[in-house]
Amino acid sequence: MNLLRIALKSARFRKTSLLLTVFTIAISVTLLLGVDKIRKESKSSLLNTVSQTDLIVGARSSPTNLLLYSVFRIGNATNNVTWETYESIADRDEVAWTVPISLGDSHRGFRVMGTSTDYFDFYQYGERRSLVVGSGERFEGVYDAVLGADVANELGYTIGTEIIISHGLVSADFAGHDDKPFTVVGILEKTGTPVDRTIHVSLAGIEAIHVDWQDGGRSSVTLDAEQALQLDLTPTSITAFLVGLENRAETFRVQREINEYPDEPMSAILPGATLAEFWRTISTIEQILFVISGFVLVVGLLGMLTTILSTLNERRREIAVLRSIGARASHVISLILLETLMVVTAGCIAGVGLLYGLLAIARPMVARRTGVDLAITWLDATQLAILGSVIVGAGFVALIPGIIAYRRSIQDGLALKV
Amino acid sequence: MVTVMNPRSTSTLVRGRRTPLAVLFAMAVVVAACGSTAESTTGELPAEESSVDATTEQTHAFGASLDEFLETDGEKPASAPPPDGFEEIEWEDLVPPGSTPADISAKFDERIAAVVPGSPEANEVFAELQAEYDNQPVNPDLAGEAIQLAGFVAPLTYSGELVTEFLLVPYFGACIHVPPPPVNQTVLVSLREGEGLTIDESWGAVWVSGTLTVDGAETDLATAGYTISDAQTGAYDGY
Incomplete structure (x- = not known):
């Protein structure tokens, strides 16, 4: 009988406690790997939300706030930028393209964004990926709307569906622009960015639904959809705009000139640099999570140590018998080590299995709620390193009961009283 | 007598060695704990390193130059030799003579x-x-030179978790907290395929090597600027 078989046979008599240990290890491994996975995916999702946009310009505010409301549709703008200012910057020689953004309305919990069709040409995410209209077409008329993939999916909208946009960000209908419904003309393909959760309409559309709203409420003179079309629907202000430059080496100079624009206080930010700064602020949380899951693992390993130490007493006779039939000290230690490694390896395998199971279940839910796609991929180098260190750590821990068992086997004769 | 004495003496022996065993136990636990936490954080953001970063941020004001950032007291750090055929240059070299x-x-x-x-x-x-x-002019003499230059990063484009395109500038925090440098103190860097800086690396000093392209040196100011495409990069602390 070789050592492995002895270890297996012996373990069979301590099934329950060993299985529980496997379970503890599995949970801590799942936690460690899960935190690593979520961290990586959310980081890459965050960093790849916007690309090839050289500057984002909005009313004077903190860079992070501007980035959050203009790109992630989180929070609100402190103020608007006037249309004249926007036009004067869009006309500058250094500026290749601009995309205006107007926020503030919603439809059943999804943000509505007024923009120009340039948005579909110039907005890019990930590695130079552009938006693709999956079905239908871009908006043309004032009351046309193009939906992000998640909006269409969750609300079950198709081309031709009529939607009513609510004033402000409440999802209830009591402040609805119900006299001016929009028609869905296009649905974008999924991007994994906040675009998926946005309803895109023209700037004129945003103007049209607000023409008869004054002083924060609906005025007594109401205009229906057709009458509104007769008016000049050029916006007076927008929330922010994206800028692409002719020469990106000039980014800093244009940024400074916009920041020092004499007629209106504005902030221009470099999206990439602001994303990096933003990530650094929130990465502390992720590090704390990592440390906590590290401690969970240590507790798991200590639990394993406790279990093995407590079973050592039961195994005194077993080891004494083995010694008497010629097992050497190294055999005794190897036996304990083997058992530990079996438990930990089983724990790691179960943990990885549990991780993939949870990922498969949570993936659609997380994608829907946060827009982060937890892609199911092979374990990467970091994760394999985590698994390796768990096994090596367990090996070290197992030396303790191994040495104790060996020492006892010297003192204990066959005649020991348990 | 002997048979009675033997186990007793062994047990005293064992008792005598209990202490080293306990020490071994404690050490093993510590090794296991350290091993797992240290290994588990070898991802992008090791906890220890970030605390170092935090102190770096405290001691280095935004706008610190490379020498101030690395605390070299003006003495140039023993520099890693640039790759074959690349010449190490300074930020002042980017300013044409007579336009400082x-x-x-x-x-x-x-x-x-x-x-x-x-x-x-x-x-x-x-x-x-x-x-x-x-609007300081660029230095046309540098066009086509294979150079290595150290500075700070303002990230522009990411691929996954890594920065693949950035503006290289001579001051720490140039993009956010201090007035940005002029065009001739800014280099647009595109890294070669497969290269990338982690966010933590991009927060510190980096070196960049590649062939410098000088645009619009004598024509239109609005298109002027230094570019390095197909660049290689790394953290500067290896110096």
Whole structure:
């Protein structure tokens, strides 16, 4: 009988406690790997939300706030930028393209964004990926709307569906622009960015639904959809705009000139640099999570140590018998080590299995709620390193009961009283 | 007698060695704990390293130059040799001779002396000075040179978790907290396929090597600038 078989046979008599240990290890491994996975995916999702946009310009505010409301549709703008200012910057020689953004309305919990069709040409995410209209077409008329993939999916909208946009960000209908419904003309393909959760309409559309709203409420003179079309629907202000430059080496100079624009206080930010700064602020949380899951693992390993130490007493006779039939000290230690490694390896395998199971279940839910796609991929180098260190750590821990068992086997004769 | 004595003496022996065993136990636990946490954080953001970063942020003001950032007291750190065929240059080399900030302000010295400080005329002169400073020309002599240059990063484009395109500038925090540098103190860097900086690396000093392209040196100011495509990069602390 070789050592492995002895270890297996012996373990069979301590099934329950060993299985529980496997379970503890599995949970801590799942936690460690899960935190690593979520961290990586959310980081890459965050960093790849916007690309090839050289500057984002909005009313004077903190860079992070501007980035959050203009790109992630989180929070609100402190103020608007006037249309004249926007036009004067869009006309500058250094500026290749601009995309205006107007926020503030919603439809059943999804943000509505007024923009120009340039948005579909110039907005890019990930590695130079552009938006693709999956079905239908871009908006043309004032009351046309193009939906992000998640909006269409969750609300079950198709081309031709009529939607009513609510004033402000409440999802209830009591402040609805119900006299001016929009028609869905296009649905974008999924991007994994906040675009998926946005309803895109023209700037004129945003103007049209607000023409008869004054002083924060609906005025007594109401205009229906057709009458509104007769008016000049050029916006007076927008929330922010994206800028692409002719020469990106000039980014800093244009940024400074916009920041020092004499007629209106504005902030221009470099999206990439602001994303990096933003990530650094929130990465502390992720590090704390990592440390906590590290401690969970240590507790798991200590639990394993406790279990093995407590079973050592039961195994005194077993080891004494083995010694008497010629097992050497190294055999005794190897036996304990083997058992530990079996438990930990089983724990790691179960943990990885549990991780993939949870990922498969949570993936659609997380994608829907946060827009982060937890892609199911092979374990990467970091994760394999985590698994390796768990096994090596367990090996070290197992030396303790191994040495104790060996020492006892010297003192204990066959005649020991348990 | 002997049979009675033997186990007793062994047990005293064992008792005597209990202490080293306990120490071994404690050490094993510590090793296991350290091993797992240290290994588990070898991802992008090791906890220990970030605390070092935090102190770095405290001790280095935004706008610190490379020497101040690395605390070399002006003494150049023993530099890692640049890759074969690449010549290490300094930020001053990017300014063409006769156009240094000192040269520019020298041109305005007389006019500044002639106006009353705070008067509209003075503001005008200073605005002109600032405009000239902002529009410093690039150095055409550097076109096509294979160079290595150290500086700080303002990220532009990401691929996954890594920064693949960025503006290289001579001051720490240039993009966010201090007035940005002029065009001839900015290099647009595109890394070669497969290269990338982690966010933590991009927060510190980096070196970049590649072939410098100089655009619009003599023609249109609006297109002027330094570019390095197909660049290689790494953290500067290896120096």
